[in-house]
Amino acid sequence: MPTSSGLFPRNFKKTLPIASRGEGCWIIADDGRRFLDASGQAAVVSIGHGVPEIGRAMAEQSSQIAFAHTSQFHTAPAERLAARLLAMAPSNFRVGGRVYFTSGGSEATETAIKLARQFHLECGQKDRYRVLSRRQSYHGSTLGAMSVSGNVTRRAPYEPLIAEWGHIAPCFCYHCPFEKTFPQCEIACADDLELHLLEHQSRKSAAFIFEPVVGATLGAAVPPEGYAARVAEICRKNGILLIADEVMSGMGRTGKPFAVQHWGIEPDIILVGKGIASGYAPLGAVLVSARVVEAFERGSGAFMHGFTYQAHPVSTAAGNAVLDYLEVHKLFERVSTAGKNLRAVLSPLQSHSNVGDIRGLGLLLGVEFVKDKATRAPFPKEQNIAEKIRQACLEENALIYPTQGCVGGSRGDHVLLAPPFTISTEECALIASALRSAVAKVFSS
Numbered sequence: 001m002p003t004s005s006g007l008f009p010r011n012f013k014k015t016l017p018i019a020s021r022g023e024g025c026w027i028i029a030d031d032g033r034r035f036l037d038a039s040g041q042a043a044v045v046s047i048g049h050g051v052p053e054i055g056r057a058m059a060e061q062s063s064q065i066a067f068a069h070t071s072q073f074h075t076a077p078a079e080r081l082a083a084r085l086l087a088m089a090p091s092n093f094r095v096g097g098r099v100y101f102t103s104g105g106s107e108a109t110e111t112a113i114k115l116a117r118q119f120h121l122e123c124g125q126k127d128r129y130r131v132l133s134r135r136q137s138y139h140g141s142t143l144g145a146m147s148v149s150g151n152v153t154r155r156a157p158y159e160p161l162i163a164e165w166g167h168i169a170p171c172f173c174y175h176c177p178f179e180k181t182f183p184q185c186e187i188a189c190a191d192d193l194e195l196h197l198l199e200h201q202s203r204k205s206a207a208f209i210f211e212p213v214v215g216a217t218l219g220a221a222v223p224p225e226g227y228a229a230r231v232a233e234i235c236r237k238n239g240i241l242l243i244a245d246e247v248m249s250g251m252g253r254t255g256k257p258f259a260v261q262h263w264g265i266e267p268d269i270i271l272v273g274k275g276i277a278s279g280y281a282p283l284g285a286v287l288v289s290a291r292v293v294e295a296f297e298r299g300s301g302a303f304m305h306g307f308t309y310q311a312h313p314v315s316t317a318a319g320n321a322v323l324d325y326l327e328v329h330k331l332f333e334r335v336s337t338a339g340k341n342l343r344a345v346l347s348p349l350q351s352h353s354n355v356g357d358i359r360g361l362g363l364l365l366g367v368e369f370v371k372d373k374a375t376r377a378p379f380p381k382e383q384n385i386a387e388k389i390r391q392a393c394l395e396e397n398a399l400i401y402p403t404q405g406c407v408g409g410s411r412g413d414h415v416l417l418a419p420p421f422t423i424s425t426e427e428c429a430l431i432a433s434a435l436r437s438a439v440a441k442v443f444s445s
Contacts, residue, residue, distance in 0.1 A: 022049020
């Protein structure tokens with residue numbers, strides 16, 4: 001990074017281009033280079049870059065009221081967006097549910113952790129506080145969110161600061177932690193939650209949080225049929241809340257408003273972020289089901305938690321404008337077809353000896369690279385395969401999302417593809433072409 005910069009970067013050893021503007025699925029740098037945004041900038045951008053209607057809506061709201069503290073006021077854009085989100089959610093949210101707006105996904109996770117704890121206090125169960133999660137998961141970068149995340153690499157530097165409430169096996173058929181295959185496995189990964197509760201004082205557990213489709217950490221890993229329902233059943237039986245982290249998989253990314261709707265389950269809490277404002281404003285949300293809301297209403301009546309910028313009028317105005325655009329242009333309906341198109345043009349890669357798996361749902365897809373296709377053995381971590389693929393794609397002017405750690409937390413290379421819902425057939429072909437070129441270059445030796 002240039003030493004003249006005043007920014008504290010993610011990586012001091014990288015020099016990044018300056019993004020000057022965006023057009024649809026493309027980001028244009030200040031030197032004129034055009035990059036195809038095949039990852040939606042970390043699965044954030046759903047409606048595409050440079051949509052003028054969103055900026056106009058934000059400017060209009062800021063000219064009326066740009067900020068009002070939620071301890072003293074509610075605002076119309078926040079009320080409207082909350083009602084619209086609840087109407088999209090599973091049925092247990094639609095009558096009596098509420099929405100708590102945050103500035104992003106990590107804040108949403110923090111909020112859910114506190115909600116789960118206080119819910120049990122309101123119900124007279126003061127011993128319940130543990131929020132269980134899965135290994136090889138990711139729920140955010142704040143300390144509370146990292147406590148329930150199972151991303152080994154991201155947790156490692158901060159281990160002394162992070163609570164350990166319990167992690168169960170991931171749901172990952174391509175690298176099954178039990179070395180079984182579906183359906184003969186009888187969904188052992190779901191039953192691992194029940195085993196954990198039996199062995200670790202279930203009366204102290206408050207909630208279980210999971211990504212319905214695991215995003216960056218496992219590269220768009222989709223659960224087998226029956227997994228989500230089994231997990232929901234175990235939570236109900238043991239009196240703990242089910243939290244669906246839909247920060248990456250929600251807001252239409254998988255072809256439905258929320259990924260849990262593919263399996264017909266009703267979580268107690270749903271987290272959203274990223275696509276809720278398509279990157280036009282920092283915004284996240286916690287959807288709270290009627291059952292949880294009722295406990296607060298019957299009890300103390302106050303949630304002991306808050307952020308200065310929660311339910312920010314300009315951010316929620318952006319959220320409404322993005323939702324308007326999605327609805328007017330029927331972009332939710334495009335996701336399934338666009339996802340099938342992208343899968344189709346990627347499918348020839350599957351025959352490559354180092355491409356182990358192409359997986360995902362809708363426009364949340366992952367491509368995993370392996371050293372040995374027969375055994376699914378990963379490359380050594382130090383070979384940095386995912387990063388090499390990213391660099392090779394960048395040379396083709398395509399932006400992808402590389403990650404390591406899908407195998408055991410440290411090894412395993414994959415890239416995530418999550419383009420805007422506006423992606424065209426021609427642009428899908430460009431993504432596939434860039435990946436083919438990158439694979440040929442990285443594995444040429």
